[in-house]
Amino acid sequence: MSHVGQISIPATYMRGGTSKGVFFTLNDLPEAARVPGAARDKLLMRVIGSPDPYEKQIDGMGGATSSTSKTVILSKSKSPDHDVDYLFGQVSIDKPYVDWSGNCGNLSAAVGPYAIANGLIDPAKIPENGIAEVRIWQVNINKTIVSQVPIVNGQVQETGDFELDGVTFPAAEIPVAFMEPADGEGAIFPTGNVVDDLEVPGVGVLKATLINAGIPTVFINAQDIGYTGCELQEAINSDTKALAMFETIRAHGAVRMGLIKHLDEAASRQHTPKVAFVAPPASYTASSGKAVSADNIDLVVRALSMGKLHHAMMGTAAVAIGAAAAIQGTLVNLAAGGEAREAVTFGHPSGALRVGAKASLADGRWQIDQAVMSRSARVLMEGSVRIPGDSFLMNV
CATH class of the missing domain: 3.10.310.10 (Diaminopimelate Epimerase; Chain A, domain 1)
Known part of the structure; x- marks a missing residue:
C-alpha cells in the first residue's frame, strides 16, 4: 500500500504573553488552506496534533492545554489603516474542530514582532532604534489592536527585563492596546444590564x-x-x-x-x-x-x-x-x-x-x-512544520 509523503510548510513557533502557538504567513500555506473551510481546519489540526483522544497532542506541535493549542495566520492588511491582518484559530485538543469565534489576547503580543520579522510591515515604518507601532486588524472579531514593538539595530528586541507572571523568564515589554474592544458589533452588555x-x-x-x-x-x-x-x-x-x-x-x-x-x-x-x-x-x-x-x-x-x-x-x-x-x-x-x-x-x-x-x-x-496591558513575546523556533501531504485533502 502506498502512502503520500510529508509536506513542509514555513512556520514559526512563538510565545506571546502566557500562550504559545504556531504562526503562518497566509501565502505560505498550501493553496487549499489559504481560504476558510474544512481544508484549512484539517491542516491546522494536523499541525497541532488534534483531535487526540489521549489529550496529549504527542503527534503535533500542541502542548495539550488551551494555552498551547493555538494557531495564527497573518497577511498584509487589506485595510489602508492597518498593517497586518491577524486570524486566530483555537484548536480543540480532543475534538475535530478549530474554533474561530474569538481572539487570543496573549498571542496578540507576538503578531507585531512576527509581522516585522517576516516582511509584512512597510520597512519605512520600522526605526533603526526605537518603537515600531504596528496596527493590527483582528479578523475574528473585526477590531483594531495597536502594538508597540521595541526595535534595536533594525531588529525586533526580544530580550529584556520585563517580568510577566505566568512566564518563567523576563523579556522585552510590548504594550498592546485593544481599541473599542466590544466583541463584534454588539453592545458591551448584550442583555442591557451590568448584572x-x-x-x-x-x-x-x-x-x-x-x-x-x-x-x-x-x-x-x-x-x-x-x-x-x-x-x-x-x-x-x-x-x-x-x-x-x-x-x-x-x-x-x-x-x-x-x-x-x-x-x-x-x-x-x-x-x-x-x-x-x-x-x-x-x-x-x-x-x-x-x-x-x-x-x-x-x-x-x-x-x-x-x-x-x-x-x-x-x-x-x-x-x-x-x-x-x-x-x-x-x-x-x-x-x-x-x-x-x-x-x-x-x-x-x-x-x-x-x-x-x-x-x-x-x-x-x-x-x-481602549484597554491596554503589557505583554512580551519571543520566537521559540522557526523554519517549517511537516505534516502528511494528504492530511488536509478533502477527497481523502
Missing part, C-alpha cells in the same frame, strides 16, 4: 455580569459557587463535577448573551464565552510559590478556557476584566471595591496583572475606548 440573574439548572440562580469586551465573558461571584477566588488549577481541573458545573454555566450564559440559540451548540463553541469567578482581594500563594498580597491587588479572578481553569489569565479575558472593572456596578467592579477606576490589578493563579481601561456612557450605552 443579571442567570438561572443554571443544578446550580441555582446566580448573579452574573455578561460582557462583550476583549472576549465574551460570564463573570460570577466565587462565593456563590463555593469558592474563594484563590484556587489554583488542581483544585478545579481535577474535579469533574466542578468542570461540568462551569460548562453548564458557560452554556446558559452563551444562550443569554445571544451567542448561541440552543444549549447543545455550546459544545462546538468552546473558545467563547469564557467563564470567570471573582472575589475581593485576598492573599494567597501562586502556582510558582510566589506570595501574592491582598495589599497589592484590587481583586482576585479565576477564569476557565476550553473547559479547564487557566494557569494564568487569557489576554482577552484580562481586557474583559479591565472593562468590567471600569464600569460601576458590575461584579468585577464590586469585587474591586465599587469605585470608578481606569486601571485594575487582579490576582490570578500565576500571580498578578494590571490592565487599564476607560469607560464612558454614550446615548445610554457603555463603551470602552
